[in-house]
Amino acid sequence: MSKDEIRDRIKQIIHKVANVPPERIGDQASLRDDLQLDSLSLLEVGVNIDFEFKLAITNLDERMPSLATVESAVALVETIQAEQEAARASSPMATA
């Protein structure tokens, strides 16, 4: 999945939670300060990103600071996807 595609999907998720059109969500916009999302809505965004990208995050509460902006959320998704890829590659099942 390309970075642009990840970014677009994240903006769609934020759009549904924040009621702001995706095209008006800046890549560096602070979800809390610029989009006025409170902690409950930020968690909603986090849950939906986790689900959308099948990240299986077990410590979402601790990861929440990584969801400060669209760009940082994209980075989090890429990081976890890379971890998942590495885990799959090193798994004995991967070659079976």
Add this chain to the structure above:
Amino acid sequence: MSERVVITGIGVVSPLGADPAALHAALCAGTSGLRPSAEPGLSDSMVGSIPDFDAAAYLGDGNLRPLDRTSRLATSAATLALANAGLDTAEESERRGAAGLALGTMFGSVRTIAEFDRRALTAGPSYVSPLDFANSVINAAAGHAAIWHGLRGANATIAGGSSAGAQALGYAYDQLRGGHFDALLAGGAEELSFEALLGFSRLRTLSTQPRPLARDRDGGALGEGAALLVLERAGSAAARNAIVLGEILGHGLGFGPGRDSEIALAMALADAIGEALAAAGLGPEAIDLVSTGASGDPLLDAAEARALGLALGTRSGGVPVMAVKGQLGESLGAAAALQTVALMGAIRHGQIPGFPGADAIDPDLGLSAATSTRPLAARHGLVTALDADGQAAALVVTARRAA
């Protein structure tokens, strides 16, 4: 303290419009707010839905995602009621901030709770919606309405099926008479949902053509909506030169066990009516009009009629009755508040609306409904509300007549 409690604002969102005068006109014109259900697998049901309800029309373009449908209905009705009472201005922010809220409901939102749980079942417990969980509590709508409008007084939610709206109005009346607050919004809100519609269809109490009080009645139709009244202590309303639209003169509660016993349910409502009349210091002869909760349900309509006979004696055969659920559907927690708004409309405009079924009233009920819309000079009205599980409530209400 036993100060009078006056009504200074009305807010209504209903299948027949979001304006009390328009609602009155539609009821009098015989317009039906019923249409086929849009819920999957339940399209053969008729419902009093509000398919074009757009909360943004009342709440502006802020973020409405945190509010579920029940919350949006309640918060929108609150917007209208506060504006109608002249409490929506910057100058009145302090008075508004000190006001409380008493909201009647049956379910809160059973849709929200059920969807929250289904997400856990299908996707896993970590993928539930935090925003939906906040709304899984039954008082979520009252909480949102308070947050949206800055209502920092008591915030009560009263659950009592179709009697809840009247119970909430009575609760607010008591809070005002107790001197706790100068103003409260009170009424009810209920949304239509797949879960409620499926549930009521299993109870086999639904009809596609509800004919309240009629000989051939065979069930009610579910509805949705919200109605909130601004209630104020008379002195407080006078001090701010508020326009008084009406007054709650008394209220009463009752209970009867056994959801299938007509006489137990009738006695519950008769107790509530008797207490409301006593509180108002009025006898049965003073009641000019009754806004009943009759929905077309064979048992509940009979119980309601019998209660009027028990409580009003000989007056019950002559007092005109209304039954707005024939056109609005059974909107449960919102119903009795909508009945109150409709009653006030009838007194205000000097016209009592007919209803489907009024042309063929069940002779066993001992009532003499107007067979069609007709003029009526009424002063004191009674609102009656009875839930199948036995809770009953009644209000004695008056309204200012239109000049």
Add this chain to the structure above:
Amino acid sequence: MRVVVTGIGWVTSLGRGRDQVWQALLAGQSGLTPVRSFDAARYPSKLGGEIDTFATDHGADRPGRASQMACAAARDAVADAGLDLASLEPRRVGAGMGTTSGEPREVEQFNDLLVAGKTSEIGAEFLRRYPCHTIVTTLMGELGLRGPNAMIPTACSAGNYAVAFAFDQLRAGRADAMLAGGADAFSRITYTGFARLGAIAPEVCQPFDRHRKGMVPGEAAAVLVLEPLRRALERGASIYAEVAGYGLSCDAHHMTAAHPAGDGGARAMAAALAASELDSDQVSYISAHGTGTPTNDKLETLAVKRVFGERSRRVPISSIKSMLGHTMGAASAIEAAVCALAIRDGVVPPTINYRDPDPECDLDVVPNEARSLSVDVAMNNAYAFGGNNASVVFRRVRA
């Protein structure tokens, strides 16, 4: 008119019966165990306050579990009050009950069938059992009551709202006796929600402790009998305490987060004291909302300080949620009973699992050991989703 508490009944994870539970609370026992009623394997925390000694009747005509627990508590309360219901006019006895979720297990059952594609098996019992008002209608029906009644689902402040409702009915002269309380059954819906919010403590519930990590969902029902003082004296009832007054407020700030300055909580306490015609100086004990979440306990401390000022560190305040968990709509009803018993017995229950003081919760939390204390006035605090706050004040009745 003065209103007094003459009966207490409760069904809790520490047992049933007035004395059994009271002694367990004073001994600092915990009713919290790993969750048993559903598979909690996929949850980060597994602790819950379930009642294993109260078996749900699963008969076809049964009401929901919360209703069943409420009826049991109500019967115990009436017996404890020595009230002969048959000698009273049924229309002069009523009930006010509170809850957070009503009967959520009925929605769970509805969903289990729906998701399994067995929609046709969803029957009429869903609507007969699920609506939360069935808690009060079942109770009224089983005890043969016909008087003023209300189901007040104001979430976790609901027990106090119910006590306030009953108090008002008696003061208005509408009843000769009222039952008041709250009930909530343990449910996967509630547990899942709090787990998702990261609000559940992983191992131990330790309100006001510096390292507190959260609340623990629990279940319970509690019912109090309230009567006019004059009637209680006439029939020679034993009186626990007087209901002096209550205060209700709303933060109007956020659905799940309390006001950051404890504004609503402080206003509820101040209103309760004003209605009781008491000064904060006269309060001997506070039963805290004290859920054990980092935020609640900090903000409740702030609210107490706003009302009690200089004296705030000298007023004992404890949270029995450290032992029973957060029993939702039942919590403040249980805690109302605790206030009444503390006044009668001159002893207050502890906050257990307290190890390290938190500078942000620098109150006297009655750590770990019950304390003998002459309690003349007790304040019961309850806060809830929706920004709902309710405080009720109880005081000793002097002979």
